[in-house]
Amino acid sequence: MGTRTIIPFGPQHPVLPEPIHLDLVLEDEKVVDALPSIGYVHRGLERLAEVKDYNELVYVAERICGICSFIHGQGYCQGVETLLNVEVPPRAKYLRTIWAELSRIHSHLLWLGLFADSFGFESLFMHCWRVREKIVDIIEETAGGRVIFGSCKVGGVRRDISNDTLKRIRGELAAIESQYNELKPTFLKDASVNRRTVGVGMLSREQAIALGAVGPTLRGSGVAQDMRKLGYAAYKELQWEPVVETAGDCYARTVVRVREVTMSFDIIRQAIEKIPAGPIAVKITGNPTGEFFSRLEQPRGEVVYYLKGNNTKNLERFRIRTPTFANSPPLVIMLKGCELPDVPVIVLTIDPCISCTER
Amino acid sequence: MMDTKNLLEQLLWGGGYLLLAPLAGGLLAGFDRILTARMQSRKGPPVLQPFYDVFKLLEKRGTVVNGFQNFYMICFLIFVMLTGVLFFSGGDLLLTIFALTVAGVFLVLGAYSTNSPYSTIGAERELLQMMAYEPMLLIVAIGMYLVTCSFQVRDIITFSAPIVYSLPAVFIGFIFILTIKFRKSPFDLSSSHHGHQEIVKGISTEFSGPTLALFEIAHWYENILLLGFVYLFFAAFGPVVAVVSSIVAYIIEIFIDNAYARLTWRFTVRASWTVAATFGVVNILVIALLK
Amino acid sequence: MAHLTISKIITRSAVSKYATRLYPFVKREPYKNTRGHIANEINLCIFCSLCQKKCPTHAITVKKPDKIWEIDRMKCIQCGACVDACPKKCLSMDQQYSAPSPVKSIESFHQEASTL
Amino acid sequence: MIEPQPITTIDRSELPAKTATLASQGWRLVQICCTTGDTSLELTYSFDKEYAFSNLRVIVPRSDAVVPSITASYLAAFTYENELQDLFGITVTDLAINYNGKFYITTIKHPFLQKKTNTPASTMPA
Numbered sequence: 001m002g003t004r005t006i007i008p009f010g011p012q013h014p015v016l017p018e019p020i021h022l023d024l025v026l027e028d029e030k031v032v033d034a035l036p037s038i039g040y041v042h043r044g045l046e047r048l049a050e051v052k053d054y055n056e057l058v059y060v061a062e063r064i065c066g067i068c069s070f071i072h073g074q075g076y077c078q079g080v081e082t083l084l085n086v087e088v089p090p091r092a093k094y095l096r097t098i099w100a101e102l103s104r105i106h107s108h109l110l111w112l113g114l115f116a117d118s119f120g121f122e123s124l125f126m127h128c129w130r131v132r133e134k135i136v137d138i139i140e141e142t143a144g145g146r147v148i149f150g151s152c153k154v155g156g157v158r159r160d161i162s163n164d165t166l167k168r169i170r171g172e173l174a175a176i177e178s179q180y181n182e183l184k185p186t187f188l189k190d191a192s193v194n195r196r197t198v199g200v201g202m203l204s205r206e207q208a209i210a211l212g213a214v215g216p217t218l219r220g221s222g223v224a225q226d227m228r229k230l231g232y233a234a235y236k237e238l239q240w241e242p243v244v245e246t247a248g249d250c251y252a253r254t255v256v257r258v259r260e261v262t263m264s265f266d267i268i269r270q271a272i273e274k275i276p277a278g279p280i281a282v283k284i285t286g287n288p289t290g291e292f293f294s295r296l297e298q299p300r301g302e303v304v305y306y307l308k309g310n311n312t313k314n315l316e317r318f319r320i321r322t323p324t325f326a327n328s329p330p331l332v333i334m335l336k337g338c339e340l341p342d343v344p345v346i347v348l349t350i351d352p353c354i355s356c357t358e359r
Numbered sequence: 360m361m362d363t364k365n366l367l368e369q370l371l372w373g374g375g376y377l378l379l380a381p382l383a384g385g386l387l388a389g390f391d392r393i394l395t396a397r398m399q400s401r402k403g404p405p406v407l408q409p410f411y412d413v414f415k416l417l418e419k420r421g422t423v424v425n426g427f428q429n430f431y432m433i434c435f436l437i438f439v440m441l442t443g444v445l446f447f448s449g450g451d452l453l454l455t456i457f458a459l460t461v462a463g464v465f466l467v468l469g470a471y472s473t474n475s476p477y478s479t480i481g482a483e484r485e486l487l488q489m490m491a492y493e494p495m496l497l498i499v500a501i502g503m504y505l506v507t508c509s510f511q512v513r514d515i516i517t518f519s520a521p522i523v524y525s526l527p528a529v530f531i532g533f534i535f536i537l538t539i540k541f542r543k544s545p546f547d548l549s550s551s552h553h554g555h556q557e558i559v560k561g562i563s564t565e566f567s568g569p570t571l572a573l574f575e576i577a578h579w580y581e582n583i584l585l586l587g588f589v590y591l592f593f594a595a596f597g598p599v600v601a602v603v604s605s606i607v608a609y610i611i612e613i614f615i616d617n618a619y620a621r622l623t624w625r626f627t628v629r630a631s632w633t634v635a636a637t638f639g640v641v642n643i644l645v646i647a648l649l650k
Numbered sequence: 651m652a653h654l655t656i657s658k659i660i661t662r663s664a665v666s667k668y669a670t671r672l673y674p675f676v677k678r679e680p681y682k683n684t685r686g687h688i689a690n691e692i693n694l695c696i697f698c699s700l701c702q703k704k705c706p707t708h709a710i711t712v713k714k715p716d717k718i719w720e721i722d723r724m725k726c727i728q729c730g731a732c733v734d735a736c737p738k739k740c741l742s743m744d745q746q747y748s749a750p751s752p753v754k755s756i757e758s759f760h761q762e763a764s765t766l
Numbered sequence: 767m768i769e770p771q772p773i774t775t776i777d778r779s780e781l782p783a784k785t786a787t788l789a790s791q792g793w794r795l796v797q798i799c800c801t802t803g804d805t806s807l808e809l810t811y812s813f814d815k816e817y818a819f820s821n822l823r824v825i826v827p828r829s830d831a832v833v834p835s836i837t838a839s840y841l842a843a844f845t846y847e848n849e850l851q852d853l854f855g856i857t858v859t860d861l862a863i864n865y866n867g868k869f870y871i872t873t874i875k876h877p878f879l880q881k882k883t884n885t886p887a888s889t890m891p892a
Contacts, residue, residue, distance in 0.1 A: 120621030126401065
C-alpha cells in the first residue's frame with residue numbers, strides 16, 4: 001500500500017472550466033475515494049421565481065445554463081402551460097422540437113470535444129468544435145443568439161422559421177452530418193481512444209438505477225429511458241427510439257452520445273418534413289394554479305422542473321433538478337478505484353454542467 | 360592523440376551548438392506550433408512565438424516554493440547543454456546518453472523539491488518515462504557501435520555507409536521513444552499538454568517566470584540534440600539529406616502527437632520495452648550474427 | 651481497433667486553409683435575426699415605460715418628465731422583451747453586439763423638445 | 767402529454783419503510799423537493815419506474831423540521847438531503863454522507879427559509 005495523498009481536482013482547473021471540486025484520495029495513482037463539493041457559485045435562481053412574473057421567468061430559466069439553454073426554457077414553459085391548461089399550437093411544438101434537437105447536437109459536439117481533450121487528444125477536440133460551430137451558426141440565424149435562444153415563451157414560441165429557411169437548413173445539416181460522420185470512427189474505433197475508454201468507470205444497470213443516474217449515463221448502463229418518450233413537443237409524432245448501450249463503461253456512454261447526435265439529425269429532418277403551418281403562439285390569460293412536475297430530456301439527461309402556482313403572477317415554488325445533480329452520486333461511485341489519469345475521463349462521461357447544478 | 364586542428368574543430372562544434380541550438384530549437388518549436396494548429400484547422404501563432412513567450416517569462420517575477428528549485432533547474436539546463444556539447448563535439452555516445460539521464464534526474468529533483476502533489480506525480484511519471492526510454496537509447500548506442508566499431512560520434516558520423524540501412528528496426532524503435540522525449544501524445548504523461556487535465560502540467564506545475572523560461576530553453580537544446588541522433592542514422596547521405604531526414608522525423612512526431620490520445624504510464628512502459636525488445640534486440644542480433 | 655483514424659482529417663486540414671476566422675480583422679456578417687443590442691428611435695418614444703416594466707433585468711430606466719430613456723448595457727441580456735412590449739415600435743434589436751467595456755456605463759437617449 | 771403524477775401524503779415515520787419498498791421494486795429516485803409554507807415545510811420525494819412517475823409527500827412543521835434519511839435505501843439521496851439541511855434548515859437524521867452544512871456554503875444561513883421579499887432593482891443580478 002502506498003502512502004495516501006489528497007490531490008485537489010478543481011474548482012479552478014477541472015477538465016472543463018467550471019467550478020466543481022473533488023478531493024481525490026490517492027494511493028500512488030489509484031483513487032481510493034472521491035469527495036465532491038459544489039456550491040461555489042450557487043445563484044439561488046429558484047428563489048427568483050417567487051418575485052418574478054411567470055412570463056418573465058422564461059428568460060431566467062433559459063439562463064440557468066448556456067449549453068442546455070433552450071430546453072431549460074422549454075421545460076419551464078411546458079410546466080406553466082400545463083398549470084394554465086394551455087395547448088400550444090402544433091407549429092410551435094415542431095419548432096420547439098427542432099430547436100431542442102439543434103441544441104442537443106451542439107451540446108453533444110461540445111461534449112465530444114471536451115471529452116477528447118480529457119484524454120489529451122487536442123486535434124480531435126478542435127475538429128469537434130469546428131463542426132459544432134456550423135450548428136451554432138444555424139442557431140444564431142434562426143433564434144438570434146449563439147447559445148441563448150430566447151425563442152420559447154409561455155404559450156408557444158417567439159419567432160417563426162420560414163419553410164424556405166427550414167429547407168435550406170435541411171441541406172446544410174446534411175453537409176454538417178457528413179463532416180460529423182468523419183469524426184465518428186475516431187471515437188468508436190481508434191485504438192488509443194478505446195484504450196482510455198473501454199472498461200473505465202463501470203456503472204452496472206442496478207447501480208445506475210439505485211443511484212438515480214439519468215440520461216446517457218443511465219442509457220449507457222442498459223436502461224432504455226429517454227424522457228422524450230413522454231411525448232412532449234412533437235416527439236410522439238416522429239419516429240425514433242432511445243439509444244441504449246449495455247456495457248456501462250465510459251465507452252458505452254460515448255457511444256450513446258455519438259449515436260444520439262445522428263438520431264437528432266434524423267429527428268430534425270423528420271420534423272422539417274412534417275411541420276404544419278399555422279400560428280406559433282396562443283394568447284395567455286390567467287395565473288398558474290396547482291402543481292406539476294415537468295420532465296424533459298436534456299442533452300445531459302432527465303431534467304425535472306417542479307412548479308407550484310397559487311393563482312398569482314408569481315409561482316409559489318419553482319424547483320429545478322438538473323441532470324448533473326442527479327449524476328453526481330454515480331460519479332462518486334465510478335471514481336472509486338480508478339487510476340488518476342482516468343479521473344477527467346470519468347468526470348466528463350456524466351457530461352457535468354455545473355452551472356446547471358448551481359442554479 | 361588529439362592535434363590542434365581537431366581540438367579547434369571540436370570547440371567550434373561545441374560552441375556552435377551552445378549558440379545556435381536555442382535558435383534552431385525555438386524556430387522548430389514555432390514551426391511545431393504552426394503545423395499543429397494547421398492540423399487542427401487553426402491558423403496558429405507566428406513562428407517566433409516561442410521566443411516571445413520565453414522573453415516574456417524572463418521578464419516576470421520568479422515565484423519559488425523552495426530555493427533549491429531554481430538550483431535544480433539550472434543544473435538541468437547545464438547538463439542538457441553539456442550533453443549537447445559532448446555530442447556535437449564528436450564525443451562518446453554512451454557518455455552522452457548518461458549525461459542526458461543525469462540532466463533528467465535534476466529535472467525530477469526540481470519537481471520533487473516543490474512538494475506539490477501535481478509535480479510529485481509528474482516527477483514520478485517522468486522517472487517511469489525515463490525507465491521506459493532508457494533501454495532503447497542504449498540499444499541505439501550499442502547498435503551504432505556494432506556497425507561502426509566506435510562509440511565516438513565523430514567516427515559514427517564519418518562512417519561510410521548509411522547506418523539506417525543496418526539498423527532500420529532500431530531506427531523505428533528510436534522514433535517510438537522520441538515521442539516520449541519530445542513530450543508528445545500519446546506519451547506526454549509527465550506534463551499533460553493542457554493546464555486543465557489531471558496533473559495540471561505535472562512536472563512543470565510549480566515552475567514559473569524565469570525558471571520556466573529555463574525549462575523551455577533546455578527543452579529546445581534537448582530537441583536539437585535528439586534530432587542529432589536522427590542525423591547520425593542518415594549521416595552518410597550527406598548533410599542536406601540528413602538534416603531533411605531529421606526534420607521529417609520531427610514532422611512525423613507532430614503528426615503522431617495529433618493522431619493519438621494520451622495513454623497511461625503502464626502502457627508506455629510496456630509498449631516501449633516491447634518495442635526495444637523486439638525491434639531493437641532483433642536488429643542487433645541480426646547485425647551481430649552477420650558480422 | 652484501428653490506428654490513426656483521424657489521419658485523413660488532420661492531413662487535409664494541414665494542407666488546406668484554416669477554418670477559424672481572424673476575428674478582429676475579419677468579421678462575419680451578422681444574421682438578420684442576430685440579437686446584438688437594443689436600439690431606440692428616441693424621437694418616436696412616448697415614454698410609456700412599458701419597456702421598463704417588462705425588462706427582466708431592470709436594465710431600462712424611463713424618465714418621463716425629463717424625456718430621457720436610459721439603458722444599462724451591462725445589465726441588458728438582449729432578450730428583446732422590451733422590443734415585444736413597445737407600443738410605438740421605436741425600440742428595435744440591432745444586429746451589432748454592444749462593444750465590450752471595462753467599466754459599467756449607462757447609455758442615455760434624450761429626446762429634444764422641438765421634435766414633438 | 768400530461769402523465770399521471772400521483773402524490774401520496776405519508777407521515778415522516780413511514781418514510782424509510784416506504785422508500786425501502788420502492789427501492790426493492792426497482793424505482794429510481796428522481797428528486798427530493800422542499801416547498802416552504804408559512805408554518806410547515808412540504809417535502810416531495812419523486813420516483814420513476816419505466817416512465818411511471820410517483821411521489822411521496824411528507825409535511826413537517828417548521829418548528830420541528832426533522833426527517834429521517836432515506837440514504838439507507840437510496841444512497842444517491844445524500845445530495846438532496848444535504849441540500850435540505852443547508853438551504854432549508856431541515857435536520858436529516860441518519861444521513862449516510864453528511865457534509866454538516868458545508869455542501870452549500872452560503873452567506874445567509876438557510877437562505878430558502880427567509881421571507882419572500884420583492885427584490886429591489888438595484889440588487890438584481892446583472
